[in-house]
Amino acid sequence: MDEYEGLKLENQLCFPLYACSKELVRRYQPFLDEVELTYTQYIAMMVLWQREKINVKSLGELLYLDSGTLTPLLKKLESKGYVSRVRASEDERVLNVALTDKGRELKQRAKSIPPRIAGCLGLSETEAKTMYALLYKAIGNLRAEQ
Amino acid sequence: MDEYEGLKLENQLCFPLYACSKELVRRYQPFLDEVELTYTQYIAMMVLWQREKINVKSLGELLYLDSGTLTPLLKKLESKGYVSRVRASEDERVLNVALTDKGRELKQRAKSIPPRIAGCLGLSETEAKTMYALLYKAIGNLRAEQ
DNA sequence: CGCAATCTAATTGTGTACAATTCAAAGCGA
DNA sequence: TCGCTTTGAATTGTACACAATTAGATTGCG
Numbered sequence: 001m002d003e004y005e006g007l008k009l010e011n012q013l014c015f016p017l018y019a020c021s022k023e024l025v026r027r028y029q030p031f032l033d034e035v036e037l038t039y040t041q042y043i044a045m046m047v048l049w050q051r052e053k054i055n056v057k058s059l060g061e062l063l064y065l066d067s068g069t070l071t072p073l074l075k076k077l078e079s080k081g082y083v084s085r086v087r088a089s090e091d092e093r094v095l096n097v098a099l100t101d102k103g104r105e106l107k108q109r110a111k112s113i114p115p116r117i118a119g120c121l122g123l124s125e126t127e128a129k130t131m132y133a134l135l136y137k138a139i140g141n142l143r144a145e146q
Numbered sequence: 147m148d149e150y151e152g153l154k155l156e157n158q159l160c161f162p163l164y165a166c167s168k169e170l171v172r173r174y175q176p177f178l179d180e181v182e183l184t185y186t187q188y189i190a191m192m193v194l195w196q197r198e199k200i201n202v203k204s205l206g207e208l209l210y211l212d213s214g215t216l217t218p219l220l221k222k223l224e225s226k227g228y229v230s231r232v233r234a235s236e237d238e239r240v241l242n243v244a245l246t247d248k249g250r251e252l253k254q255r256a257k258s259i260p261p262r263i264a265g266c267l268g269l270s271e272t273e274a275k276t277m278y279a280l281l282y283k284a285i286g287n288l289r290a291e292q
Numbered sequence: 293c294g295c296a297a298t299c300t301a302a303t304t305g306t307g308t309a310c311a312a313t314t315c316a317a318a319g320c321g322a
Numbered sequence: 323t324c325g326c327t328t329t330g331a332a333t334t335g336t337a338c339a340c341a342a343t344t345a346g347a348t349t350g351c352g
Contacts, residue, residue, distance in 0.1 A: 212310060313335100315331090321325095
C-alpha cells in the first residue's frame, strides 16, 4: 500500500463510471441511427415526449447540460423538423422548445429502443435497481455541495 | 403503465450513468486545474504513472479510447513535456508513449487528488464497493456481446 | 423614472469522442 | 519475392461538453 495507491486506475470509482457511460452510449448508437438521433438528442427528445414544451433553462437543469451544448443541439433538432424554437412573448429572454407533429411521430418509432437496450448491461432486476439508487444518490451529493 | 413507459428519463439507467459520470468529471476539474490536466489527460497519465511506457493501442484498450481521441491528447501531453512519443524500432507502426522526468514529477503533485475527490460522491465504503462491482460487471457485459 | 444588477440564450474557444477513411509498415501465401 | 491482407496510428468530419464571455431583456431599487 504505497502513497500512490489512490492514483491507480483500478482504485478509482470515477473511471468505471466514465467508461461504462461511454460504452453504453456507444451501444445505443445503432438503435438511435434508425431514428437518426444522437444520444444527447435522444434524451432531449425524451423530455419533450413527456412534456411537449419546455424552455432551454429548464431542459438544461433536467439534463445537466448548459446552453453551449443545448443551443446547437436544439437548432439541429429544429432543422430536422422535430421541435420548434420560439421566444416567449411574456419574457423575450426565454426560448421555448416545443414538440412538432413530426417529433411526436418519432416517439412511435423510438419506443422499441429501451426494451432492446435493456439486456445489454446484463444486470439483474435487483442489481439494476441498486445501481439506479446509488447513481441518483451520488448525483444528489455531487450537486448538493455545489 | 402506458406503452411509452420505457421512454421516460426516470426509467432509464443510462441517463443517471451518463449524468453521474459528467458531474463527477466536472468535480475533478478544479483539482485537475492545479496540475493543468483535463480528466482524459489525467487517466492517461495514471496509466503511465503505473507503467512508465505503453503503446497507443494498449493505452486505448485500457482506457476504452481510440486513436482519434488519443493521438491529439498524447501530442498535447508531449507538448507539455509530460510524455515522449517514439516509434518502436522493431515495428515502425507502433508508437510508444513514455513518461518523462517532468511527467514523473507530476505524480507527486497529483497524489493529493484522489483523497480530496473521494468524499464528493457521498457514498459509504460498502455502497462504493457495490457500485464499483456493478459498473465493472456492466462494462464486461457491454463489451462481451461485442 | 432611470439605471444598475440580474437573468437567459447565444457565442467562442478548447478538448474530447468516435466512425470512417487513409497510409505506411509488417506479415504472409503462392 | 511479389502482391494481398492485416495492423497501428493518424486524419477527417460530426457532435458533444463546458468555461467564459457577450448580448439583449427584465427586474428592482433609489
